[in-house]
Amino acid sequence: MEQPDPSALLDALDPDQRAVATQVTGPLAVLAGAGTGKTRAITYRIAYGVASGVYDPSQVLAVTFTKRAAYEMRHRLAQLGVPRVQARTFHSAALRQLIHFWPTVVGGPLPEILPHKASLVAASTRRMGLGSDKTLVRDLAAEIEWAKVSMIDSAHYRQRVLRDGHEVPAGLSASDMAQLLDVYEDAKAERGCIDFEDVLVHMCGILQERPEVAAIVRKQYQHFVVDEFQDVNALQQKLLDLWLGNRHDVCVVGDVAQTIYSFTGASPKYLLGFARKHPGARTVELVRDYRSTPQVVAVANRLMSLSGRSAGTVRLESQRPSGPAVSFRSYADDRAEAEGIADRVGQLIAQGTDAHRIAVLMRMNSQSQIIEEVFGQRGIPVAMTHATPFFNRESVRLGINALVVASRGQSMQEEHAGSARQSPGTGVGGQAPASAGDIAATTNETESPHDGLVDLVKDILGPVGWSPQAPAGTALRERWANLQAIVQWAQDSAATTLGDFVAELRERAQYQVEPDKNGVELTTIHAAKGLEWDAVFLIGASEGQLPISHATTDDEREEERRLAYVAITRARDILEVSWARARSTSGRGARKRSRLFDGIWPEEPAQQRATPRHVRTSSRAASRQRAAEWEESASEQTRDLFLRLKEWRLEVSKEMSKPPFSVFTDQTLRDIATVQPKTLRQLRVIGGVGDIKLERHGAHVLAIVRGDNWRDY
CATH class of the missing domain: 3.40.50.300 (P-loop containing nucleotide triphosphate hydrolases)
Structure with missing residues (x-):
């Protein structure tokens, strides 16, 4: 794949995002507000680091908090020309390393990972005579998770909760909860399994106790990016520290105002304390909100x-x-x-x-x-x-299985056709006889490979419930809607072969990327x-x-x-x-x-x-409210441009002997100051700018936006 052009990457960013992208080494904390393009900033930072020769993409680890976010980051990076960067959750990255090192460090295969704690927590509460009510088990399972990610063992649990004023769930005393932590660990050991948090616990232990393993991991990953850093807990911070060793090539991104998982052990203190932990760290704020209106x-x-x-x-x-x-x-x-x-x-x-x-x-x-x-x-x-996950639905499984079987058959046909073409003289005029795959490929020479893929997907899904029109009946329509989502994915995909599309579906299933509702x-x-x-x-x-x-x-x-x-x-x-x-x-x-x-x-x-x-008067009141909200949210530069536009409007209105609002309303001037159009076409789409006003005032307005003297135009 062609290497991306570094300067072209920077041209696609605003000044703050560009500041993030260009600092490719050393510690960097990005305080990114909602809707400010943080994912764009960090993916372009990685792409810029690769394009400028600073990063080997295989030595970059981008850490996210959800599978969907990891999927999105991987695809954005691939579109930017850097497909080999690893984008994983903390758990996924740790599990991959644990599977690799467990046989040599501990011996034998990795133990079974509990999908849910409920059964073992219930068994533990029964041993302690606490009963096994579902609500009780749920609350105690959450408390066990909190204690583990907060790195609090049974010996220190009572002291910690008393110090922090932490409320023990289900009316238990701190001593009883500490005992339950031990009983749960015993039950887990008896069953020979580990839980979700143990993946991080064991990987931290191996990195801490086996320097040769830590050296291998640190050689593999030289540069780190961690998204949603306000949601990091003590255990995840510990793992990141061990991945880094004594290095400081790490970029963290987060928004303190979006810390909403403290009940799971998350804390913004790691984001706020980043500069103290990494001397010389730079902090960049992303404040330009591209998502929401000024109101x-x-x-x-x-x-x-x-x-x-x-x-x-x-x-x-x-x-x-x-x-x-x-x-x-x-x-x-x-x-x-x-x-x-x-x-x-x-x-x-x-x-x-x-x-x-x-x-x-x-x-x-x-x-x-x-x-x-x-x-x-x-x-x-x-x-x-909270409906059944998309990839767990029966109609979806049947549809994907049909596509998988068909792709295997197509691959076998292609292999057979390739072998036949390599054997001369087997067909008329020395040509190999056409295979079914060849015939399918030549039935419509004007059809693009992508269009052919979409038609093929529709044909394969037909027998399991897809049709060009949605059927009547709730159950049939629901099945059809699930299969239609797969067809829509095929239409939106860049894949040209069934095998490539099936690979995309598998990746979506792995990362649980569901279709739009x-x-x-x-x-x-x-x-x-x-x-x-x-x-x-x-x-x-x-x-x-x-x-x-x-x-x-x-x-x-x-x-x-x-x-x-x-x-x-x-x-x-x-x-x-x-x-x-x-x-x-x-x-x-x-x-x-x-x-x-x-x-x-x-x-x-x-x-x-x-x-x-x-x-x-309600219309005027609403207008005043909108103006006040805009004034509060607009940047100083935007407000200054608005004032310059008003000054121009006043002069023009005097020359025309007309009231100022007949030139442009205040609201139109606010929108111009906010959008800052660069062309007449961009100016035309703003409300209140018609063709006549565009012809009469367009050049003046664009000059003011650029900072030029409007009288020169």
Whole structure:
């Protein structure tokens, strides 16, 4: 593959991203706000390091926190011309090393890895006479995981929880929980297995105790990039330290404001303390938000500015044109909230927004029931994140198996055809007889290899349930939709052979990369992290829901604030935040609006019925609100450009003897200052710039954007 051009890579980045990409050696911490292109920055950094000859791609390890993120990073790097870089989760990278070294260091094959702890935790609680209730087992399994990733053993558990004020689950004493940690380890040893956390524990032990193994690993991996570093726990930090040894060629990327997994042992202290740990480390902030409108960004910034613990958070600067104001709505009860959201979602779909570009976010899964019910009554399609995983569905397994079998048969045909062509004189005129593969290849000489692949995939999936039109009936339609997703992948794929496409499907299955949902997504805020939608409805903004009732300490309430921040920053264009005063119609309005939105929530929400005077002035009030939100979120450079545009407009309006707004409205000037168009075509797509105004003022506006004297044009 052709080596990427270093200068061309840098041309695709903004100044802050370019600062990340060009520091290819030494310690670097990137504080990346939501929507600022952090994945772009670090993938281009790796590609630039390879292109400039600093990196051998096989010696780079990019660490992510989810399989999907690893998949995305691998594919982005391949598109940039560096396909050999390893992109893995902490667990995947450690497991790969553990499998390799275990036979020689420990002996024998690696023990079975428990897929779930529940059975062993239940057995351990029964030994201690605690029972085995599902809720108890779930809570204690989570506590065992927390203790292990926090590197707290039974001997130090009681001292640690007392020091930190950590609450022991299920009403157990610290001594009982410490004993359970030992009993669980004994049960695991008796069964001869290890758990998920043990993969990291054992790899840390081997690297620490066997210098020759550490030397091999450190020779293999010379450069490290760690994404989502605010979610690192003590065990993962320990493993990273052991991978590095005494070196400092590591780049970490994270956002303190998106630390929402502290209950699993994650802590932003490793990101905030990076410079102290790595002397001479450079810190770069990514603040240009390419995802959300200025209105959404203003609310996100305001939310975090109200935190008493905002150290390390970045203030976002929207790069998007102005959009609708963020809506804050209150309802009488949960059903009224669901009905109100259904009304708005129905309007958006009717106006052309795809259902899968809309999400309803909530703190707890239990909140989705009433939304599902109302959406079902309205015929609004719903996509649930807790449904059966895509690659575990029977129709998907049958479809992929059919493609695998067909690809094997095609490979055998191609091998046979190749052998026949190498044997002269076996066909007419000394040519080998045509194989089935040859005939298929020549049936339509004008068809591209990719089009041929798509048709072939459709033919293979036909017998297992695919058809050009969706069938009637819920079950048949669901099976068809699953197979249609595979067909869509084939249409979007760059593959030209069935074998290559099957390899892509296997990689997707390995990394659990599912197709886009076909309906409005109802999901928890935790599950929404890393995703985005055109329209987001954040429900349940009341005390006891967000923040959740068991968030009683300052630390826990601040984490709830960060959860709200994550939810808000998932929205690209439309954001609506709502709460219900009571659970049911018979309720007495016992709930209170979430304190997290104090200072943000308007005193008089726009949806309330108003007096005729308010109706006449609501448009002006909304305009003032949008202007204030833009002013708060815009960068100093953007605001300066807006002022220069206003000065130009005033002069032009005087020369024309017309009011300034007849030249361009303030909103149009804000959008121009935000977008900063470089061509007349880019200027034309901004609202309020018609053909006549483009011809009359376009050259002047572009000159001002460039910083030139507009009178020269």
